[in-house]
Amino acid sequence: MKDLFGKAILDYQTNNNPQDLITETSISEEDEMNVAYLFRDYNNMPKLEQKALQMAKGKVLDVGCGAGSHSLYLQNEKKLDVTAVDISANAIEACKLRGVNKAITQDVMKMEGEKFDTILFLMNGAGMCGRLNKISDFLQQIKSLLNDGGQVLLDSSDIIYMFDEDEDGGRWIPTDNDYYGEVVFNISYKGEHEEPFNWMYIDYNTLQNAVIANGLQCELVMEGPHYDYLAKLYCL
Template identity: 75%
Template sequence: MKDLFGKAILDYQTNNNPEDLITETSISEEDEMSVAYLFRSYDEMPKIEQKALQLAKGKVLDVGCGAGSHSLTLQNDRNLDVTSIDISEKAIQACTLRGLKQAKVQDLMTLENEKFDTIIVLMNGPGICGKLKNIPAFLLKLKSLLNPGGQILMDSSDIIYMFDEDEDGGKWIPSENEYYGETIFNITYKGEKEAPLDWLFLDYNTLQNAAFANGLQCELILEGEHYDYLAKLSI
């Protein structure tokens, strides 16, 4: 991995001529994404993210924190004890420069010996699993990091609407995927291309079934305008 996402974040934070990220997925055309969006304030966040931050309590873990905007809101506006983790070294550098006190380069799956009251996995949390088959291990890992009475706040989208319908109202879904929410994500930044990344979108029913199968309760908290939703998982 060239960590182009992290490079863009650090360029923006340090005023190093940041450019738009060019993103493209296996089911959508090329799109430009302003890096500034990752640095949004609470007021600029979608309702789903605002709701998750309102519900956060106690000791918080922010998984895949990116530029750290969610963590900053919780640390500075809510005075919560937040640990922010990301696998991108450059993103974590930017988070530290922005004033996050506990930002570290860390893969969720190797995090040990810590417990949290709230775990937030926002901006399509399940995405990092890549494939549906990886969801059980992901949920069990999150579960193992919860204190009694703890909660996991996660958002995702049901992307079934992106597939064409046939005359009967059925959907044309490519057969090479085990599950229609499995996509391939490509990023280009300053003319460099990142290695293609498996990226997962999870519809709520599939998440709920996976949660129940792995000893977690799952509650639909909020639905957005674009087939997106916020879910709360607990033991």
């Protein structure tokens, strides 16, 4: 991976001629993303993210932290013990420059030996598991990082709305999709192209079924304005 997402974040943080990221998926056309959005403060975050930050407690793990905006709020405003992790070394460097106390280049699937009271997967962070057939391994790993009484807070979207609707109200979904929420992402930045990677948007019912099958409980905390939601996962 060329870490173009992280390069854009670090360019913005260091004022190194930052430009928009160009994103495209297997089911959507090219779109421009202003990197400044990743540096937003609490007041400019979506309500789902604000709610998750309000619910965060104890020792926190911010997975896929990006520019570290969520971690900074929890660290500076709520005075919580936060560890920010991302596979992007450039993003982690930007987090450190912004003042995140504990920012580590780390794949959450390889973490061990430490437990947390709150684990955050915001901005559709759970999509990093890539494919639905990997969700059990993903959930078991996250479960192993939870303290007794701990919680996982994640948001995602049901992207069924992106598929054509027929006269009967059904949706036409390509047969080569194992699950309609699975997409392939392409990112380009300053003329460079990242290797395509798998991502997943998971609807709440599918998430709930997978969570329960893996010995966790699932609660729908809040629904957003456009097929998005915030969920809480926890052990009994």
